[in-house]
Amino acid sequence: MTAMDTITYRPARDELAYTFGGRMPVAHVRSGDILQVHTEDCFGGLVRGPADLPSQVCRMPYLNPVSGPFFVEDAEPGDTLAVHLAAIEPARDWGVSSTFPHFGALTSTSHTATLQPPLEERVWVYDIDRQAGTVRFHATASDHSIDLPLDPMIGTIGVAPGGFEARSTIVPDLHGGNLDTPELRAGTTLYLGVNVHGAMLALGDGHARQGEGEACGVGVEIATITTLTVEVIKGVSTAWPxxxxxxxxxxxxxxxxxxxxxxxxxxxxxxxxxxxxxxxxxxxxxxxxxxxxxxxxxxxxxxxxxxxxxxxxxxxxxxxxxxxxxxxxxxxxxxxx
Amino acid sequence: MTAMDTITYRPARDELAYTFGGRMPVAHVRSGDILQVHTEDCFGGLVRGPADLPSQVCRMPYLNPVSGPFFVEDAEPGDTLAVHLAAIEPARDWGVSSTFPHFGALTSTSHTATLQPPLEERVWVYDIDRQAGTVRFHATASDHSIDLPLDPMIGTIGVAPGGFEARSTIVPDLHGGNLDTPELRAGTTLYLGVNVHGAMLALGDGHARQGEGEACGVGVEIATITTLTVEVIKGVSTAWPxxxxxxxxxxxxxxxxxxxxxxxxxxxxxxxxxxxxxxxxxxxxxxxxxxxxxxxxxxxxxxxxxxxxxxxxxxxxxxxxxxxxxxxxxxxxxxxx
Amino acid sequence: MTAMDTITYRPARDELAYTFGGRMPVAHVRSGDILQVHTEDCFGGLVRGPADLPSQVCRMPYLNPVSGPFFVEDAEPGDTLAVHLAAIEPARDWGVSSTFPHFGALTSTSHTATLQPPLEERVWVYDIDRQAGTVRFHATASDHSIDLPLDPMIGTIGVAPGGFEARSTIVPDLHGGNLDTPELRAGTTLYLGVNVHGAMLALGDGHARQGEGEACGVGVEIATITTLTVEVIKGVSTAWPxxxxxxxxxxxxxxxxxxxxxxxxxxxxxxxxxxxxxxxxxxxxxxxxxxxxxxxxxxxxxxxxxxxxxxxxxxxxxxxxxxxxxxxxxxxxxxxx
Amino acid sequence: MTAMDTITYRPARDELAYTFGGRMPVAHVRSGDILQVHTEDCFGGLVRGPADLPSQVCRMPYLNPVSGPFFVEDAEPGDTLAVHLAAIEPARDWGVSSTFPHFGALTSTSHTATLQPPLEERVWVYDIDRQAGTVRFHATASDHSIDLPLDPMIGTIGVAPGGFEARSTIVPDLHGGNLDTPELRAGTTLYLGVNVHGAMLALGDGHARQGEGEACGVGVEIATITTLTVEVIKGVSTAWPxxxxxxxxxxxxxxxxxxxxxxxxxxxxxxxxxxxxxxxxxxxxxxxxxxxxxxxxxxxxxxxxxxxxxxxxxxxxxxxxxxxxxxxxxxxxxxxx
CATH class of the missing domain: 3.10.28.20 (Acetamidase/Formamidase-like domains)
Incomplete structure (x- = not known):
């Protein structure tokens, strides 16, 4: 193995990306490099308390920003990119969740369309204690609270899709994207098929933890400092992540x-x-x-x-x-x- | 608590039931009784080797038999029946699985209907070692084999449905039935809403283990001796299991x-x-x-x-x-x- | 053809059926007989004006009654029953529709379950003018009205299901049942597979008309006098209606x-x-x-x-x-x- | 209304587009202009007989090309574009359909994924007789043939999507795209919400006719000369087509x-x-x-x-x-x- 470079990337606000595909790279990485990426939360950091209702403080389509894309040297269509999540550090001592009008599993939505008004929009702020390894839930309508295990993960990670497409970062598909699974924690390797020259890797949408299904549509959203390594596996294609x-x-x-x-x-x-x-x-x-x-x-x-x-x-x-x-x-x- | 009776029920072949509802009870049980039930496998014990193709040796609708129903004293519509699975013992030292024409998750089916011919129908016989706590898989097209953990469960358990219905034992629904989840192992308590006088509890379809989703449509099917206790919770209704x-x-x-x-x-x-x-x-x-x-x-x-x-x-x-x-x-x- | 009998059946209220299967026949018919059946509306005739909210005046499972079942002579499992709808006459000069809590296509339901409260329950009464061939819609929140074409149909018609099942009349399936299609108008022949000795034909749930999909869950519900003829096609099976x-x-x-x-x-x-x-x-x-x-x-x-x-x-x-x-x-x- | 211009556009092969969004305009049109567009068929004209199997002669993602996009003057995000289909002329005297591996409603697919091999891939060539108004179907495995009514339509028409996305022309969504409905015939007006400056209208994928649902996945595919007019409705948004x-x-x-x-x-x-x-x-x-x-x-x-x-x-x-x-x-x- 040759000497590894460590590349650190911290996007300015106007560098955040809202699609996979259709964007110029922000940096180049090689197989074996260490890549340390700062990621914003899915609200772009704009939801910080109960009064910050997402539908008011966020503006479509500026949701679920990712950091990147990174051009991976030697990655060509038909190859596979192996991305190893070495570490995912919460960047703040709090996380945030919410309901969002007509989004989530237990509400009618834009697509499971009904004539009912939306559920109440509400914000939950969680305390993150890295030492204790906990995320504290506080009820909003009563004074209950409880500690849940801290289990940091990356919600959204992917490469540029094929077929000249550019896809919203809200979407998970063949190219990865908004996969939203707790398995994307530190210690996991992700394999993605490469669709375009340089692969164009990007990531964001950290969660301090989430339940299976992400029922309310929003995890415990956090900014992160995520460390990863990549390797290109030449001539081996991968269809689904x-x-x-x-x-x-x-x-x-x-x-x-x-x-x-x-x-x-x-x-x-x-x-x-x-x-x-x-x-x-x-x-x-x-x-x-x-x-x-x-x-x-x-x-x-x-x-x-x-x-x-x-x-x-x-x-x-x-x-x-x-x-x-x-x-x-x-x-x-x-x-x- | 009064003295407990132990009731043992072992159905003759022609006593096996193929519906929840529409059947007379085979025995009465009271809250606190111990009920020991022999259950047949989903093939009625007719599939015992590679040559016993289910579609040939079984005849519709004589699939997925249950033992029962048991009339639970004092159980009335609007109550809840708490059924505790105390023990699930495999009745034989083998289990069996198969593909079945147009049934399963990775095939077109009677309902996800396509013009394609069915997958090949094939039978797998597993060795069960209760001492070791293992179920041994043997490949059919090569000589691979591997031990999987033994994790006995009941696939089908339920009460009579409401609304004068009688439902095939293949169906899971409000009344329980073919729930097919590994969580129905010994140590679990099942709560079911009572729809008819006496509840009419029945069970069968043991699995030595199954994966989540039961992808091929069939678990490692076994006959069992299952021990359970029941309690009626009066005046408390339960909608879904x-x-x-x-x-x-x-x-x-x-x-x-x-x-x-x-x-x-x-x-x-x-x-x-x-x-x-x-x-x-x-x-x-x-x-x-x-x-x-x-x-x-x-x-x-x-x-x-x-x-x-x-x-x-x-x-x-x-x-x-x-x-x-x-x-x-x-x-x-x-x-x- | 031998001489045809005309059989008229008008059920008393307590003769109405709420399942296909699990019921004794109310009359016998032969191939070639004329069968004239009075059918109640889906609310059992209990919803007659804006104050009769279905969830209050109807009681589960006493919804969607059918008249029958009729034992068809010579119909055996494996045969096909051809049922010709000769005439469907509205029995009254009004019809009724409604919303119903958590039922319909544009609302969350018992199964497409959300945390939202139900839509408002409301009743619409329509005027039926058989001479003019119209059904008049009256808005409830304004004074709009409009005439729609009268197009009487039978919403629910079927035979006993196989496999010892009895199914709610709300359900459409292999045995027919709550098919809810405007194509079941006079002039249409329905082919159903016979599952049990005597077929056990039953019908009800007339609509003065309905849109495709029955979006709100309820057509323009009417009682009818429906005339039909049946023929048994021996030795020919029919899987789906x-x-x-x-x-x-x-x-x-x-x-x-x-x-x-x-x-x-x-x-x-x-x-x-x-x-x-x-x-x-x-x-x-x-x-x-x-x-x-x-x-x-x-x-x-x-x-x-x-x-x-x-x-x-x-x-x-x-x-x-x-x-x-x-x-x-x-x-x-x-x-x- | 000012004098209308007639704009004719006939794309060279390498001008065909495979996405909505992410493309520079090929021409500008104004409200009131007449736009005459030549469109290729969904196979790019490469499937001309039984030996031209689509999976062999076409190469992904070069399927379902559209002509355009056209920049519509004065169309801004938040406006609605009214596109009137004035005429759709088949450009040749034949059309073509096919099965395609793992695509269509009666086959397992890339997404309704099963382990079954694909259906046979086969091509059907239809004769189009504009005078008679017919499309002639010829069976491939027997010598049956039958005339169907000619009913030309545009399968794919849309504008650039919002949110910086570029979507494959195979996809129908909020922006229009591969809507595949026979209602897109001459005489119909289509309303689309404008998402980007200039709207970026494009169209293709003509069908001589198609059934509802396009069961086999492919209509009677034709090249067309399509005449349309557009009008921008200012300040009125349209969510779905x-x-x-x-x-x-x-x-x-x-x-x-x-x-x-x-x-x-x-x-x-x-x-x-x-x-x-x-x-x-x-x-x-x-x-x-x-x-x-x-x-x-x-x-x-x-x-x-x-x-x-x-x-x-x-x-x-x-x-x-x-x-x-x-x-x-x-x-x-x-x-x-």
């Missing part, structure tokens, strides 16, 4: 209705299992059917997200994924601390 | 598309959270959004199943559910061993 | 999500087209893709309904359906007037 | 699942009805529920399309839409012939 952790391989499907997200993720995990183990398709289907888990990412974004996951220990004689790129980056990340 | 474990409260939604199952389960968990803690609805919505999990039960049955769950430890000052009926039955179950 | 008019053949799919209802109906119409013309499956798929229409029945009931239809004149050299049973019954019906 | 014909007003919803497309279209039609007549929302909901139709556009594209439509004659005392812009353009179009 995939994750690898020390324990699991994970395929991600993004679609509506939710069962199509489930189907996409599971067909992909069956193919991946088959490829790593040499099982035929039906044997892999059978094994995943009994050994798999299917955590839901989001049920609020323009595409819903479902993950299909299996423990590597439950696969018979698997090959390492991409020659062990996860372990390699994991080790490199360990060296950073 | 709910579960309680030592750690969690869980609401279950059954519907298509899958997002409606998610919505049902989460609206119910929000209401439940609100009722146990005194949080207002939006505060409960917020807390569940950040603290909840949403395991998928099945994505293959006539209704899909999603669970909404939260750890009791993450609720601020909760009341015990139904005055602690779970803990009480849990203790009673402990005394049985 | 089918219709035939002078102009069209129509397949019906009932499912959620709505695209599955579309898929079911179209796969069935492709198969039917193929069978009538001798086209291979892909040629029939192609022809239906260019020549077909897809009217939506309902988007509010437990299953949604989509029809797939093609003009007989656009099929190359088609065989008559079931040897011309539609034309034959149509002629017989003409003789009744 | 709307149509007006001599007889009807029509709202369009684009979404998955299909019921959300239905909901969007109907909520929009309720609001439009309310606005044109002065009915309150619930009265408008009721009227649309009884008087509306709901033709399906497509059930194959990334978003499905449903239309909600009502006859203007069934609205009580309606105002003309946008001061009669449809009638005005209709008259202008009549003057062109």
């Amino acid at each position: 995939r994750l690898e952790t020390d324990r699991e391989i994970i395929s991600i499907g993004c679609a509506r209705p939710l069962e199509d997200a489930y189907r996409i993720a599971h067909r992909d995990l069956v193919a991946w299992t088959s490829q790593l183990t040499g099982l035929d398709d039906l044997d892999a289907y059978q094994l995943v059917s009994q050994a798999g888990r299917a955590p839901i990412g989001n049920v609020c974004d323009p595409n819903y997200t479902v993950l299909a996951t299996v423990d590597k220990a439950l696969l018979p004689q698997p090959q390492p994924v991409h020659d062990g790129v996860h372990a390699r980056q994991r080790q490199r990340a360990a060296g950073l601390r | 709910r579960l309680e474990t030592d750690r969690e409260i869980i609401s279950i939604g059954c519907a298509r598309p899958l997002e409606d199952a998610y919505r049902i389960a989460h609206r119910d968990l929000v209401a439940w959270t609100s009722q146990l803690t005194g949080l207002d609805d939006l505060d409960a919505y917020q807390l569940v959004s950040q603290a909840g999990r949403a395991p998928i039960g099945n994505v293959c049955d006539p209704n899909y199943t999603v669970l909404a769950t939260v750890d009791k430890a993450l609720l601020p000052q909760p009341q015990p559910v139904h005055d602690g009926v779970h803990a009480r039955q849990r203790q009673r179950a402990a005394g049985l061993r | 089918r219709l035939e008019t002078d102009r069209e053949i129509i397949s019906i799919g009932c499912a959620r999500p709505l695209e599955d209802a579309y898929r079911i109906a179209h796969r069935d119409l492709v198969a039917w087209t193929s069978q009538l013309t001798g086209l291979d499956d892909l040629d029939a798929y192609q022809l239906v893709s260019q020549a077909g229409r897809a009217p939506i029945g309902n988007v509010c009931d437990p299953n949604y309904t989509v029809l797939a239809t093609v003009d007989k004149a656009l099929l190359p050299q088609p065989q008559p359906v079931h040897d011309g049973v539609h034309a034959r019954q149509r002629q017989r019906a003409a003789g009744l007037r | 709307r149509l007006e014909t001599d007889r009807e007003i029509i709202s369009i919803g684009c979404a998955r699942p299909l019921e959300d497309a239905y909901r969007i279209a109907h909520r929009d039609l309720v609001a439009w009805t309310s606005q044109l007549t002065g009915l309150d929302d619930l009265d408008a909901y009721q009227l649309v529920s009884q008087a509306g139709r709901a033709p399906i556009g497509n059930v194959c594209d990334p978003n499905y399309t449903v239309l909600a439509t009502v006859d203007k004659a069934l609205l009580p005392q309606p105002q003309p839409v946008h001061d009669g812009v449809h009638a005005r353009q209709r008259q202008r179009a009549a003057g062109l012939r």
Whole structure:
């Protein structure tokens, strides 16, 4: 391995991006570089207390900003980009959540359209205690409070889509984007297919934690300082986003209705299992059917997200994924601390 | 508490039931009784090896038999039945799974109808080792095999539906039925609304384990000897099935598309959270959004199943559910061993 | 043909049925008989003015009553029942519609569950003028009114389901039931698969007219006097409900999500087209893709309904359906007037 | 009105566009101009016979080209663009359809993902006889043929989306795009909200006809010479695409699942009805529920399309839409012939 550069990027407000695709790069990175990125929260930092109603202080389409895109040297269409999340540090000692008019899983929406008025718009401010590893919830209509485990994650990370498209950062799809899954925590490697010259990686929308499905449409939103490393896997294409952790391989499907997200993720995990183990398709289907888990990412974004996951220990004689790129980056990340 | 009776029921083949509702009771049980029920597997025990293709050896509608129904004394419409799963013992040292023509999540089906021919129908036989706590998968097209953790569960359990209906045992819905979730393991208490005089509880369709979503449509199917206790909670209605474990409260939604199952389960968990803690609805919505999990039960049955769950430890000052009926039955179950 | 009997059936209030299946027959009919059936409206006639809010004057599950079931002689499982709607006469000079809490397409519902309160419950009373052929809409919040064409139809018609089931009359499915399509007007022949000895035909839920999808969940509900004839087609099974008019053949799919209802109906119409013309499956798929229409029945009931239809004149050299049973019954019906 | 210019645009092959948004304009038009546009078929004219399998002769993402975009003078975000289709002439005497691997309503797809192999890919060539007004279908596996009515339409027409997005021409959404409805025939006026300076109108994907839902995923695809006129309606925003014909007003919803497309279209039609007549929302909901139709556009594209439509004659005392812009353009179009 050659000497690694550490690249730090902190966007000015007017450098924030609201699409994947259609943007010029803000910096170049090479395989093996350390990239430290400051990310704003999904409200651009404008919601700081109960009086800051998102629909009033934010202006469409200036929601869910990402930092980037980063041009990854040597990444070409048809390659795979392996992005390892080495660390995700909350940038402030508070996080914020809210309801938002006609957005979320337990409300009618712009698309699940009804004649009902929206739910009340309300803001929740959480205390983050990094030492204790907690996020404190405070009720707004009573004086209850409770500590939840701190579990920082990146909600939105992706590359430029193919087909000359530029997609809102609200959308999760083939290119990644607003995946909104707690599995995108430090220690995870994300595999994304490269669609354009330089890949054009960008990220943002940190959460101090979120529940599965992100029911109210908003996690515990935070600004972060996120450290990542990237590697280009040449000549290997990746259709849908995939994750690898020390324990699991994970395929991600993004679609509506939710069962199509489930189907996409599971067909992909069956193919991946088959490829790593040499099982035929039906044997892999059978094994995943009994050994798999299917955590839901989001049920609020323009595409819903479902993950299909299996423990590597439950696969018979698997090959390492991409020659062990996860372990390699994991080790490199360990060296950073 | 009065002296408990232990009732053992082992159905003859022609006593197996294929609906919830529309059947006369096979036995009476009272709150506090111990009920030991033998259940057949979903194929009625007819699929025992690779040559026993389900579509050939089974005949519609004689699939997914349940044992029962049991008339629960004192259970009336408007009450809730608390069913505690004390023990689920595999009745044989093998289990079986299969693909089934046009059934499952990764195939076109009778309802997600396409012009494609069905996937190949194939049978997998698993070895169950109760001592080791394992279920061994054997590939059919190669010689791979791997041990998976044994995690016995009941796939189908419910009461008679309301509105004079009788529903196939394949269907999960308000009355319970084919819920197909691994959470229905020993140690769990199931709450079901009572719709008819005597509730008419029945159960079957044991699995040695299953993945989330039961992708191929079939778990590791087993006959079981299942021990349960019941209690009637008078004057308290329950709309959708709910579960309680030592750690969690869980609401279950059954519907298509899958997002409606998610919505049902989460609206119910929000209401439940609100009722146990005194949080207002939006505060409960917020807390569940950040603290909840949403395991998928099945994505293959006539209704899909999603669970909404939260750890009791993450609720601020909760009341015990139904005055602690779970803990009480849990203790009673402990005394049985 | 032997001499036809005319059977008139007018149910007493306590004879009304709320399920398909699970009921004893109220009368016997033979192929060729004329059956004249009085049907109540979906509210059992209890909603007669703006003050009669359905959720207050009706009691679950006593909604959507049907008249019957009629035992059809010689109808056995595996046969097809051809039911010709000869005439549908509104029984009163008014009809009624309403919103209903958490029911309908433009509201959250029991299944598309949200935290929003229901829409206002409101009743609309329509004037029916049989001479003029109109149904008059009166606005409730202003003094607008407008005449719509009278187009009487039967919302709910079906046979007993298979598999020992009894299904609520609110549900449309394989057995027919709450199909809620304007195509069920006089002049149409309905084909239903027979599941039980005697078929057990029942019908109700007349509409003076309804829009496609029945958006608010309720048509212009009327009591009717409906005249029909039946014929048993021996040894020919029918999976999903089918219709035939002078102009069209129509397949019906009932499912959620709505695209599955579309898929079911179209796969069935492709198969039917193929069978009538001798086209291979892909040629029939192609022809239906260019020549077909897809009217939506309902988007509010437990299953949604989509029809797939093609003009007989656009099929190359088609065989008559079931040897011309539609034309034959149509002629017989003409003789009744 | 000032003198009208007639602008004719015929794109060279390398001028064809594959996105809405992200492209420089090819010409400028003003309100009142006549715009004559040559459009290629969805295959770029490369599929001309049975041997030209689309998946072999076409290359992703070079499918469904549009001609444009046209910069409309004076069109600003917040305005509405009224586009009147004055004439749609097939440019050749043949049209073409096909199946396409894993695309269409009666096949598993990239999103409704299964493990099944794709349907056979096959091409159908149709004869177009403009004099007779027919499109002739020829079976491929037998020698059947039949004439269908010629009913030319534009499948894809839209403006640049908002939020800095560029969307594939395969997608229908708020900005129009691949709406795939037969209602986009000559004589119809399309209303689209303007999202960017100059609107950036583009169109293509003519069909000699298509069935409702475009079941196989492909209409009878043709190149066209399409004549249109545009008018900018200042200061009036339009959320979802709307149509007006001599007889009807029509709202369009684009979404998955299909019921959300239905909901969007109907909520929009309720609001439009309310606005044109002065009915309150619930009265408008009721009227649309009884008087509306709901033709399906497509059930194959990334978003499905449903239309909600009502006859203007069934609205009580309606105002003309946008001061009669449809009638005005209709008259202008009549003057062109």
